Amino acid sequence: MKKIAALFLLIGLNVFGQSIQKKDGSTVDISGGQIHVEAGNKRLAYFVKASKKAQYVKFKDLDQATWGDFKFKTFEVGGKRNGYYIIAQNAGKTLVSNKRIRVKSRGGFESTYTHYEVAVLEGQKTLETLSFTDENSDKKAAERSKVIPMIKAHFADCAKLMEKATAFESPSSDTKNSTILVFLNEPTWIECQ
Numbered sequence: 001m002k003k004i005a006a007l008f009l010l011i012g013l014n015v016f017g018q019s020i021q022k023k024d025g026s027t028v029d030i031s032g033g034q035i036h037v038e039a040g041n042k043r044l045a046y047f048v049k050a051s052k053k054a055q056y057v058k059f060k061d062l063d064q065a066t067w068g069d070f071k072f073k074t075f076e077v078g079g080k081r082n083g084y085y086i087i088a089q090n091a092g093k094t095l096v097s098n099k100r101i102r103v104k105s106r107g108g109f110e111s112t113y114t115h116y117e118v119a120v121l122e123g124q125k126t127l128e129t130l131s132f133t134d135e136n137s138d139k140k141a142a143e144r145s146k147v148i149p150m151i152k153a154h155f156a157d158c159a160k161l162m163e164k165a166t167a168f169e170s171p172s173s174d175t176k177n178s179t180i181l182v183f184l185n186e187p188t189w190i191e192c193q
Contacts, residue, residue, distance in 0.1 A: 019067075020062065037072060039083065042083065044083075059074050070187070077121070082098060083098060085098060086189060087188075087190060088161045089192065090155055090193075093120055094122075095154070097118045099117075116184050117130070127154065128154070130147060131143070141177045148169050159192075164183070164190060168182060
């Protein structure tokens with residue numbers, strides 16, 4: 001019985017461990033605290049359990065952060081270093097995504113939209129990348145329709161990722177391919193092995 005309890009404790013540590021590893025080798029333990037991605041400011045905000053004041057780590061100083069079911073790391077994609085959620089890793093490839101809320105001003109009116117980026121990396125090399133918004137134009141819908149085929153092309157042998165990606169394929173009634181946005185709004189880590 002003790003062995004079973006220890007096993008569950010070890011599994012729980014992997015799933016619920018919260019920490020930030022910086023490039024300088026230091027680690028911030030966030031047990032019982034919170035981590036929040038501020039994509040627009042290119043930083044992570046975090047609260048330790050006993051503090052009500054936010055502390056920050058800039059993406060340029062970040063190696064990796066883990067909390068709950070999320071893994072977050074900085075990568076260079078398209079010549080720019082940015083922070084990305086790691087969705088899956090398998091056979092030397094990494095599937096990453098990020099999203100950022102943007103404001104559009106026209107004629108004195110403002111509206112917001114979300115910009116998404118999805119990429120497949122192999123080491124430091126970018127194999128494929130897609131960039132689109134949640135806007136309902138035909139052009140953006142066409143870009144969104146490429147996400148599932150990209151995942152299938154690079155991660156066909158990752159059963160859990162295939163199962164999740166297939167669940168978010170747009171049905172024929174979703175002509176704007178917006179179902180994939182639900183998948184990208186919660187970019188949780190998927191273990192392929």
